[in-house]
Amino acid sequence: MKLLSTELYGNSPVYLQNLMLSLREYANSRKRYGMGYYRFLHQLSGMDENDRQSEERYRDQELRSFLRHAAEHSAFYQELYGKSLADIQCASDLRQLPVIEEELFNERIDEIRLHTMRKKEGAADVSGTGQSPRLWLSNLDLQKQTAAVDHFKKQHGAINLDMKRATFHQGNFVPPGQKQGAFWRDIYYLNQRLYSADHCMEPFLPTVVRNLNGFRPDFIDGLPDAILAIARYINDHRLLLDFQAVAVFVESEILSESEGLEIESAFGCSVRRWSMKTERSPFLTECSAGNLHFNMRTGVMEFTDQGDVLLTRFHTTGTPLIRLKIKDQWMPIYCQCPCGSVHPVVRKPLEPISAFLQSRSRGRVTSLYLATVQEKFRQAAPSMQFVQNSLDAIEIWLSGTNTIPAELEQNIVREMADIFGEDMSFTVKGRLHGAGDKGAGPSGLIINNLQLPRTCQSDYSTD
Numbered sequence: 001m002k003l004l005s006t007e008l009y010g011n012s013p014v015y016l017q018n019l020m021l022s023l024r025e026y027a028n029s030r031k032r033y034g035m036g037y038y039r040f041l042h043q044l045s046g047m048d049e050n051d052r053q054s055e056e057r058y059r060d061q062e063l064r065s066f067l068r069h070a071a072e073h074s075a076f077y078q079e080l081y082g083k084s085l086a087d088i089q090c091a092s093d094l095r096q097l098p099v100i101e102e103e104l105f106n107e108r109i110d111e112i113r114l115h116t117m118r119k120k121e122g123a124a125d126v127s128g129t130g131q132s133p134r135l136w137l138s139n140l141d142l143q144k145q146t147a148a149v150d151h152f153k154k155q156h157g158a159i160n161l162d163m164k165r166a167t168f169h170q171g172n173f174v175p176p177g178q179k180q181g182a183f184w185r186d187i188y189y190l191n192q193r194l195y196s197a198d199h200c201m202e203p204f205l206p207t208v209v210r211n212l213n214g215f216r217p218d219f220i221d222g223l224p225d226a227i228l229a230i231a232r233y234i235n236d237h238r239l240l241l242d243f244q245a246v247a248v249f250v251e252s253e254i255l256s257e258s259e260g261l262e263i264e265s266a267f268g269c270s271v272r273r274w275s276m277k278t279e280r281s282p283f284l285t286e287c288s289a290g291n292l293h294f295n296m297r298t299g300v301m302e303f304t305d306q307g308d309v310l311l312t313r314f315h316t317t318g319t320p321l322i323r324l325k326i327k328d329q330w331m332p333i334y335c336q337c338p339c340g341s342v343h344p345v346v347r348k349p350l351e352p353i354s355a356f357l358q359s360r361s362r363g364r365v366t367s368l369y370l371a372t373v374q375e376k377f378r379q380a381a382p383s384m385q386f387v388q389n390s391l392d393a394i395e396i397w398l399s400g401t402n403t404i405p406a407e408l409e410q411n412i413v414r415e416m417a418d419i420f421g422e423d424m425s426f427t428v429k430g431r432l433h434g435a436g437d438k439g440a441g442p443s444g445l446i447i448n449n450l451q452l453p454r455t456c457q458s459d460y461s462t463d
């Protein structure tokens with residue numbers, strides 16, 4: 001990014017900035033879009049995400065060769081694993097290997113890096129977030145990571161490099177102080193127009209939207225806030241666009257239903273989330289059923305009983321990342337996704353799924369019913385919260401009290417049984433403070449912790 005902060009770049013006219021940016025990206029893209037990229041993209045296209053056996057076979061093969069590679073070329077893993085690797089045949093065998101804490105990983109990153117990478121000049125240096133030291137990745141690592149992302153987009157109709165792409169991106173490719181003129185730059189070689197996310201706000205929105213409409217991109221991707229601001233502007237002004245994008249991809253793990261609708265109605269196409277926040281984050285993508293899948297062709301995600309997430313990422317051969325305890329919180333969802341993919345579905349632990357609880361025999365009960373219950377007992381219990389952790393039971397929390405009169409308890413339980421059926425149990429509990437322990441917990445009328453993703457019905461098991 002050095003080029004962009006130079007005076008030469010800042011003081012150049014836009015067409016020259018476009019040219020400089022394109023030249024720089026040409027050099028960068030040779031790293032990303034080399035033969036390894038095309039080969040992996042081709043390979044991915046030939047695979048079948050719905051075939052559990054072949055997906056697991058591929059993952060386990062990759063895992064074995066990745067571990068062997070790490071143990072042969074990294075001093076740290078050589079010492080850590082010794083001879084124990086021979087027993088590791090598949091992902092579930094990983095449990096035999098030690099967990100690596102992030103502090104240890106950071107501390108010994110120089111020994112973790114491959115011997116060759118440490119000396120080699122020009123290896124890609126990709127920075128992690130904030131204070132974490134960089135992972136050194138080989139060009140092939142980068143190419144495979146890029147191919148995995150592009151394959152995801154291809155599944156939703158967008159072919160990177162071939163199709164015109166509008167990307168909402170943060171960076172100083174447009175000088176931050178710029179108040180008029182072009183808030184975008186072209187990278188000719190990549191068929192891409194970069195829009196400055198910092199300028200996706202009033203008073204620049206009309207200019208950006210007009211340009212986007214003139215550019216007529218085939219697909220749109222980038223930062224959710226910027227894309228949302230554009231979508232809101234389009235919807236608020238009832239603008240009809242002159243182009244039809246195949247899809248919008250937002251780099252985000254979470255997008256509320258209303259935000260998704262806002263974007264879809266502005267661009268008239270589906271919006272899909274994907275995430276690979278840092279080189280230490282799992283690669284997650286949203287499927288046509290609206291669930292987030294972990295791409296098991298890129299590694300292994302493990303979930304411990306303590307709620308920790310361990311990540312092994314195949315395309316980090318320069319600085320192998322194996323069983324790293326990551327900070328991101330994710331929960332597995334053990335059910336077959338309606339989209340057919342066998343890649344594991346995950347969700348954020350506290351993300352409320354929807355405004356409903358599940359009755360064992362009567363299906364979904366929306367918050368409307370529960371609001372009625374709350375209304376009925378308002379005098380005796382001003383604040384209620386309904387929490388469901390299993391299909392058999394619902395907890396009813398009353399705030400501001402520790403003791404609950406027996407009669408009130410019975411009345412609430414009877415009311416709940418009328419709505420949900422007699423085949424479930426209901427527990428009324430009191431707490432002195434409002435909902436949400438440590439200030440971070442959920443608040444609101446209902447909390448559905450069943451971990452069933454959207455459209456995924458109750459055919460789940462616990463393993």
Ligand SMILES: [Zn+2]
Nearest residue numbers: 287291337339
């Ligand atoms: Zn799915």
